[in-house]
Each structure stands twice: as structure tokens, then as C-alpha cells.
Amino acid sequence: MVKNRKSCEVPDATIHRLPLYLEKLKLLQAIGVEDVSSRQLAESLDIKASQLRHDFHYFGGFSRPGRPYQVAKLVPALEQIIGIAEPVPTAIIGAGHLGQALANYQNLDVQGFPVRGIFDTNPKLIGLEMRGQPVRDMDELEKVIKEEKIRIAILTVPSTQAQVVANRLVEAGIIGIFNFAPTDLKVPEGVAVRNERLAVGIMSLSFKVKCILQSQDEDITEV
Amino acid sequence: MVKNRKSCEVPDATIHRLPLYLEKLKLLQAIGVEDVSSRQLAESLDIKASQLRHDFHYFGGFSRPGRPYQVAKLVPALEQIIGIAEPVPTAIIGAGHLGQALANYQNLDVQGFPVRGIFDTNPKLIGLEMRGQPVRDMDELEKVIKEEKIRIAILTVPSTQAQVVANRLVEAGIIGIFNFAPTDLKVPEGVAVRNERLAVGIMSLSFKVKCILQSQDEDITEV
DNA sequence: AAGTAACGGTTAAATAATTAACACATAATG
DNA sequence: CATTATGTGTTAATTATTTAACCGTTACTT
Numbered sequence: 001m002v003k004n005r006k007s008c009e010v011p012d013a014t015i016h017r018l019p020l021y022l023e024k025l026k027l028l029q030a031i032g033v034e035d036v037s038s039r040q041l042a043e044s045l046d047i048k049a050s051q052l053r054h055d056f057h058y059f060g061g062f063s064r065p066g067r068p069y070q071v072a073k074l075v076p077a078l079e080q081i082i083g084i085a086e087p088v089p090t091a092i093i094g095a096g097h098l099g100q101a102l103a104n105y106q107n108l109d110v111q112g113f114p115v116r117g118i119f120d121t122n123p124k125l126i127g128l129e130m131r132g133q134p135v136r137d138m139d140e141l142e143k144v145i146k147e148e149k150i151r152i153a154i155l156t157v158p159s160t161q162a163q164v165v166a167n168r169l170v171e172a173g174i175i176g177i178f179n180f181a182p183t184d185l186k187v188p189e190g191v192a193v194r195n196e197r198l199a200v201g202i203m204s205l206s207f208k209v210k211c212i213l214q215s216q217d218e219d220i221t222e223v
Numbered sequence: 224m225v226k227n228r229k230s231c232e233v234p235d236a237t238i239h240r241l242p243l244y245l246e247k248l249k250l251l252q253a254i255g256v257e258d259v260s261s262r263q264l265a266e267s268l269d270i271k272a273s274q275l276r277h278d279f280h281y282f283g284g285f286s287r288p289g290r291p292y293q294v295a296k297l298v299p300a301l302e303q304i305i306g307i308a309e310p311v312p313t314a315i316i317g318a319g320h321l322g323q324a325l326a327n328y329q330n331l332d333v334q335g336f337p338v339r340g341i342f343d344t345n346p347k348l349i350g351l352e353m354r355g356q357p358v359r360d361m362d363e364l365e366k367v368i369k370e371e372k373i374r375i376a377i378l379t380v381p382s383t384q385a386q387v388v389a390n391r392l393v394e395a396g397i398i399g400i401f402n403f404a405p406t407d408l409k410v411p412e413g414v415a416v417r418n419e420r421l422a423v424g425i426m427s428l429s430f431k432v433k434c435i436l437q438s439q440d441e442d443i444t445e446v
Numbered sequence: 447a448a449g450t451a452a453c454g455g456t457t458a459a460a461t462a463a464t465t466a467a468c469a470c471a472t473a474a475t476g
Numbered sequence: 477c478a479t480t481a482t483g484t485g486t487t488a489a490t491t492a493t494t495t496a497a498c499c500g501t502t503a504c505t506t
Binding site: 007008012015016018019020022023045046081082083084088090096097098100101102104105107108111112113151152154175176177178182184190191192194196197198199200201202203204205206207208209210211212213214215216 | 230231235238239241242243245246269304305306307311313319320321323324325327328330331334335336374375377398399400401405407413414415417419420421422423424425426427428429430431432433434435436437438439
């Protein structure tokens, strides 16, 4: 099956757009839209239609020439590609404020990532319930990961502990780490890490804000 | 001052690396490192030295040929560029789980974004204190933004309300919105929005996990 | 004091991503 | 039944980003 291997050689930029396509399509589906053209879908996402078709082209045809996409076919196709055709059991490591926020974030479930384990070392937190899931002691980590067949972990521990915990997760069979600690994790090949750096986000926003303020100043002095 | 205008015409990819440079440099500064070459710094960030020099080149010389960068000069230079030479007062709109998590996220202060206002409409939350800041009623939004000269807002309200609140923020003088709601905000020119889509993050991770699993399967069948 | 190794700035080349263009297919229309 | 409008898949052109190459400087070594 050459397709599979090929379908993994896709630019990151395209991968990041897949969830956006899916989200919009689900929205259309919810209001009863059956067909949608590349132009309509692209326009609603503020991108070019050719880019959307180009993105889809990595995965083979979703329609045939002359006919728009059928929402009912496209949604499961994208879910398959993204890997959420079946629910993906997920763990949250670190039940501090951020961990709690994510554990209570209903969308995680809806989007295909049911939380099947929440872990912490703090005795004050252990036993607390969030959306029906108790906060468990880290001692249970390996057992629960195995029992629940968890493959993805969301890491919300202090950055000092991130690497140690990550090692343990990898050892326990986790192959996808969504890392919220501002640390670069070292992981072996065959493990995917995605760093979510809030600081990067707000700083690049700050850069643009500074540029806006500067251009406003210039406009004034130019008058 | 042509430099200012030019310094805003910088690729997004470069902008996103600036915080990483700054973070690493601060780390070096903390352990007493005075000089660092482009190669050393790049290597520690797992990028090419030429890319780092190319990035810096957008903003003019930070050193002179033959001499490595001086950490003590580079740090404030980057802070200036990013726009955090002075602390940037920030507001959090929505004191739910995520808003609370961010309000309690000490790094925000440290990185130059002191929280000067937390807002919600829920009477049960109003009055609660987080890091010395009370949760305020939305009625006070405009007043506090003005008094505290807040320019950046972190939006953590339900997506149904995101656009309405965003409009109000813009009206009140906010020019940078860090949006955690899974909605595309429409804002006038002169306002910067950065969308932080957790679902996008975890889904692109899921895509890579699926690819890893597939390639493992193939390896087995190939043997 | 000359030679050498290391360095940043700068420009050019290579690579990747986006956008446009086009060929062909479909269904609706007169 | 031809014609037209709309549409995708696919390839080509354009644009953006990354990487490499080179030049002039600096400080160190012998």
C-alpha cells in the first residue's frame, strides 16, 4: 500500500489545515448542507480554493471532476486521514490549573480525544473528579495507559519535570505528546511531539501590536 | 525612520522564532554566559546557523563580523523588537477553567505580560482572586482597559460569545487579541488576532501518530 | 607582525509552499 | 442534443522560505 506511506509525506502547513477543513465541514453538516465546492469551503476559511484542492490532492480524490464535494463523504474521509475515525483515548499528565482546564474542556471529547486518565503527584489533587474521571496517582500511570490503550498524552507538568515524565510516557507506550511545558523534549524516533508554547503565541502577537502602534505613530507624524 | 516600517515586513516564520531565541538567550544569561555564536545558539535550538543570522538580518546588525553575539546586548534588543521592553499590561476575558489557568500562569508575568484585569459575567466567579487580581464584572471592562492602558486581551469565552466580546474589546481600544475560542474573529484593520486552536494542535499530532502506527505495521509485514 | 581560525553580515542558490492555469467531466438548459 | 456553467484533479508558475556560499573583520597564535 504505497498510498499510506505517501500520505504521510505531507507538508506541515497542509496538516494544520486539515482540522480546519474538518471543523467547517462538520458545521455545514450540522445545518444540513450536503454538497460544497472547493471555492465555497475555501472562501469560508479565507484561503484560496486552489490551495484546498492542492491539499486534498495529497490524499487522492474526494470527488470527481465536475461534481462538488459531498459533505457526508468528506467528513469521515478527513477523520480517517487525521486518525480520529475511532476515538483516540488520551491522558492528561499534570492536574494543575492548565491540566484541569483541559480536562474540563468538553471539546476534547467531542473532537475525538476522550480523556481516559488524569494524573498528578500532588496528594491534594488525587481523587478529585473532573468530567467523571478521577485524578490518579502517577503510580498508576503505566497500568492505566496499558489498560485503556492510551497512545496520546497531554503534558501539563512544570517544565522542570517535563523531560522525566516524557521519558516515562514513552517507556509506557505513548507515541504522541502534546507538550505545554516550555521545554524541548528529547524523544526517540517513532514518537511525535507537538509543543504548544503559549509564550510564543502571545509574543508574536505582541510583535504585531508593536508594528500597528508604530505605523499609527507614523501616520500621525506624516499628517 | 524607514527601519521601523521595514522591520514589520518580516515572515511569520521568523517572528515565531524570535521568542525562542529570546528564551534561550535568557537561559544562557541566567547561567552567566556572556558571548554566543550564531552556530552555538542555532544548534541548541535545532536550526541552521544561517537561518538565525538571516532572521536577525531583518533587524540590522546585532554584532559585528568576527565577533560573536553578546548576550547582554541581544536580550534587550530582542525584547525591543518583540515589543516587551516595557511590560505589556494584559487582560483576560473569561474566567472559566482556561481563563483561570492562564491567570495563574506565572510565566505570563515573567515574560512581560502582567495581567491587569480578569473579566467574566458569571456572578459566582466575580470577586474571586487570582494572583492578586479580582475577577471583575464585564461592566468594568472599558473602564479598566482605559485606566490600565491595556492593549492586549486574552479571549477565553465560549465561542458563541467570542465575536460579540471581540467587538467590544476593539471598541475599547484593544489592538491585539489572543483568541482561544474556536471561532474566526472578524476584526477591523489595525487589530491583530492570533488564534490558538487546541483542537488543531492535537489533531495534527494525531495525524503523525497515525503515520507512525502505519509505518510500524508496514515494517512488520515487510519482515 | 604575519598567519590563522572563527565569526557575523550579506547575497546567491536551493527548496518548499502557494497560487494560478488548464484539461476534462458533469449536469442543467434551451 | 448541443451548449454553457460549474466543478475537480492535476500540472505549471509564482512566490516565500530556508540553506549555503562568500566576504571582510576580528582576535589569537606563533
